[in-house]
Amino acid sequence: MDDLLQEMIRPAGPSAADRARRRRFVASAATVGLAVVGVSSLTTSALFRDNDDAGVSGFTTGSVSISGTPVDEVITTDPLVAPGDTSYAVLDVLNDGSLEHRYAIEYAATNRNSAQAPADRPVPDLASVVDIGLYALPTGAACDAAFVASAQPLVPVQKLAAGAENVLLGSRTDGVQGGERTLIAGASEQLCVSLGLPIGAGNEYADATTDLVFTFFAEQTKNN
Amino acid sequence: MPFLPATRRDRRTRPVRRRARRTPPGSRRARGVRVALWTVVALCVGSYAASLLVPLYFQVQEQRLLIVVSGSMSPYIDAGDAVVMKQIENPAELRVGQVVSFWPQDSEVLQTHRIIRLEILPVLEQDESTGRMVPKLDEATGEPITRPYIFTKGDANDEPDPNATPVNRVRGVVLAVHPGWGAVLGWAHSATGRFVMLGPPLLILAGMEVAAVVQARRARARRPALGIERSQVDDLLFE
Numbered sequence: 001m002d003d004l005l006q007e008m009i010r011p012a013g014p015s016a017a018d019r020a021r022r023r024r025f026v027a028s029a030a031t032v033g034l035a036v037v038g039v040s041s042l043t044t045s046a047l048f049r050d051n052d053d054a055g056v057s058g059f060t061t062g063s064v065s066i067s068g069t070p071v072d073e074v075i076t077t078d079p080l081v082a083p084g085d086t087s088y089a090v091l092d093v094l095n096d097g098s099l100e101h102r103y104a105i106e107y108a109a110t111n112r113n114s115a116q117a118p119a120d121r122p123v124p125d126l127a128s129v130v131d132i133g134l135y136a137l138p139t140g141a142a143c144d145a146a147f148v149a150s151a152q153p154l155v156p157v158q159k160l161a162a163g164a165e166n167v168l169l170g171s172r173t174d175g176v177q178g179g180e181r182t183l184i185a186g187a188s189e190q191l192c193v194s195l196g197l198p199i200g201a202g203n204e205y206a207d208a209t210t211d212l213v214f215t216f217f218a219e220q221t222k223n224n
Numbered sequence: 225m226p227f228l229p230a231t232r233r234d235r236r237t238r239p240v241r242r243r244a245r246r247t248p249p250g251s252r253r254a255r256g257v258r259v260a261l262w263t264v265v266a267l268c269v270g271s272y273a274a275s276l277l278v279p280l281y282f283q284v285q286e287q288r289l290l291i292v293v294s295g296s297m298s299p300y301i302d303a304g305d306a307v308v309m310k311q312i313e314n315p316a317e318l319r320v321g322q323v324v325s326f327w328p329q330d331s332e333v334l335q336t337h338r339i340i341r342l343e344i345l346p347v348l349e350q351d352e353s354t355g356r357m358v359p360k361l362d363e364a365t366g367e368p369i370t371r372p373y374i375f376t377k378g379d380a381n382d383e384p385d386p387n388a389t390p391v392n393r394v395r396g397v398v399l400a401v402h403p404g405w406g407a408v409l410g411w412a413h414s415a416t417g418r419f420v421m422l423g424p425p426l427l428i429l430a431g432m433e434v435a436a437v438v439q440a441r442r443a444r445a446r447r448p449a450l451g452i453e454r455s456q457v458d459d460l461l462f463e
Contacts, residue, residue, distance in 0.1 A: 017440060021433070028429045031269050035422050038276055038413065097357070098345055098373050099329065100386035185388040186341065186375050222329075222387070 086196035088143045091214060093191060095183040101218040102180040104170030105134075109160050110211045117207035126208040127160035129201050133194040134169060136181075143192035151192070155179070160195075160210065172217035175224060182221060261432065265425040272421040275412035278405075282308055288396065290325055291406035292336055296378030297323065301336065301398075306405035309396035315372050318342060318391065323398040324374065329387045334395060340384060341375035 014022070095101055109127040113119070135151045137143055155169055170180030183189065195212075197205075279289045288309045295303045300323070309325055312318065318339060325336045346359035347369040359368035373388040411417040 017436060020436060024429050024433050024436075027265055027269070028426065031265075031422055031425050031429070034269065034272055034276065035418060038272070038418055096345070097348065098388040098390070184384060184386040185373075186343065186384075 083197050083201040084199040086145065086148075086194055088145070088148070089193045089195070090137065090143045091191040091193060092188065093181075093183065093216065094188040095185055095218070097218075098185050099220045099222065100182065100184045102170070102176070102182045102221050103216050103218040104172050104177075104180050105168045106164075106172065106215050106217070107160075107166050107168050108164040108213045108215070109162050109166065110213075111162055112209050112211065114207045114209045121207075124204050124208045125162055126205050126210045127162040129198060129205060130160045130210060131157050131194075131196040131198065132160050132168070133157040133196075135192040135194070137190040137192040139190075141192075143190075143194075147192065148194050154181075154191070157194075160212075162210075168214070170217075174219060258432075261428050265428055268421050268425045272412060272418070275409055275417075275421075278409065286310065287399065289405070289409065290334070290336065290398075291410045293406075296380050297336055297338070298380040300338075300379050301401050302403065304404060304407035304410075306402045306409060307336065307398045308400040308402070310399050311396040312394060315391040315394075317397070318374060318394065324376070325395040325398065326374070326376070326389050327393045327395065328385065328389055329393070335376075335385075336398065337376040337378045337385060339374050340377045342372065343375065343388070344370045344372050345388070346370050 093103065111123050111126050113121055113123055133148065134154045135143075135148060136154060137147070141147055160166070171177035181189075282289050288311070290307045290309050292301050292305050292307060293303055301307060307323075307325075318324065320339050320342060323336060323338050325334050327333070328335055348357040349360045350356070351358045361367065362369050372391040374391060374394065375384060375388050377384040412421065
């Protein structure tokens with residue numbers, strides 16, 4: 001009875017079993033709490049991977065821009081250029097946009113009489129007899145006969161065609177058409193152009209000139 | 225005051241000190257098992273807590289931990305490393321040679337590469353008449369609108385990255401590299417890691433609770449009855 005009364009007057013503290021149970025409860029609560037914290041934005045925003053999708057500040061479109069050295073190559077059958085001669089010219093192509101692009105090349109060839117020809121002479125179609133070749137010029141290489149003799153042409157050597165929008169390399173049509181060249185953003189390259197007057201060109205092509213203008217068409221490669 | 229039997233008068237002069245019942249000392253083996261289990265719980269929970277505290281520590285300093293999963297920056301940064309990254313506030317802070325994390329123009333996936341060139345490029349628009357891209361002009365000033373870009377390259381890659389990146393897509397600059405941290409932290413923060421590190425402690429704690437309940441029931445079954453009727457207690461209390 002005394003034990004019972006003492007228990008009522010001055011209750012005993014928690015038993016060892018109660019303390020043990022409290023420890024287990026606290027440990028369990030802490031474990032579950034850590035699991036919740038672990039999947040919360042508090043920690044997921046502190047640690048991320050470089051393959052995570054994440055919000056991007058602003059949506060910015062890039063640019064496709066190409067600049068090439070326009071070549072008004074003049075071929076004239078004056079005493080300086082004779083049948084059998086070949087002229088060489090370098091085209092500098094620069095991707096000055098922010099996106100990688102592929103590019104195609106077209107040219108426009110315009111025939112005319114040179115100053116030495118009679119004014120009333122019909123303009124000979126000099127372009128139709130001139131051979132054009134296109135080569136990728138490695139850095140430091142010279143665009144000359146020695147290089148062309150050993151280089152692989154980007155396109156088969158072919159006769160020029162008078163008029164505009166003559167395809168030289170690739171195609172201006174959207175998408176990969178075959179033959180286009182690729183330049184990453186900020187990159188540049190040089191192309192070597194050879195223009196040859198065949199040895200069999202007749203006298204009708206004397207004092208004649210063909211003006212060439214090259215046009216570059218560039219499009220982004222990504223998603224295209 | 226209730227009348228107390230004479231045999232208990234002596235006890236009235238000496239207060240009885242009550243102590244909480246002590247659980248019977250377990251055998252050495254049982255105690256060892258409990259210590260081992262609690263050690264496992266502490267290690268697992270402590271390890272997981274550490275994996276949370278490490279990135280939070282950097283976050284408090286306005287930095288972020290980035291786990292690198294590709295090897296394009298090897299040997300400077302290998303896959304599985306973690307880099308400490310600080311967000312840039314001013315594009316003027318960027319320098320050639322810095323390693324930065326950014327979203328490429330063609331992707332929403334973060335990439336970490338080295339800056340090889342900084343350039344300001346004009347914003348372009350197509351001239352409808354010529355088809356050529358021409359600089360876009362500011363309507364107020366008439367000056368071309370420009371935008372700063374970074375050109376980047378992975379140390380392990382042969383070629384630079386194909387596209388330039390606007391500076392506003394740069395996430396931050398890499399301040400330090402911690403080899404191996406990424407693999408450990410990445411695993412710890414994964415679903416598998418959480419399961420492996422937190423599952424056993426919860427199971428252990430649940431098992432210990434079940435064992436305690438079973439042990440308590442057995443102890444009650446073994447305890448002898450007091451031999452005092454409830455009615456006798458009531459009589460004494462309310463007399």
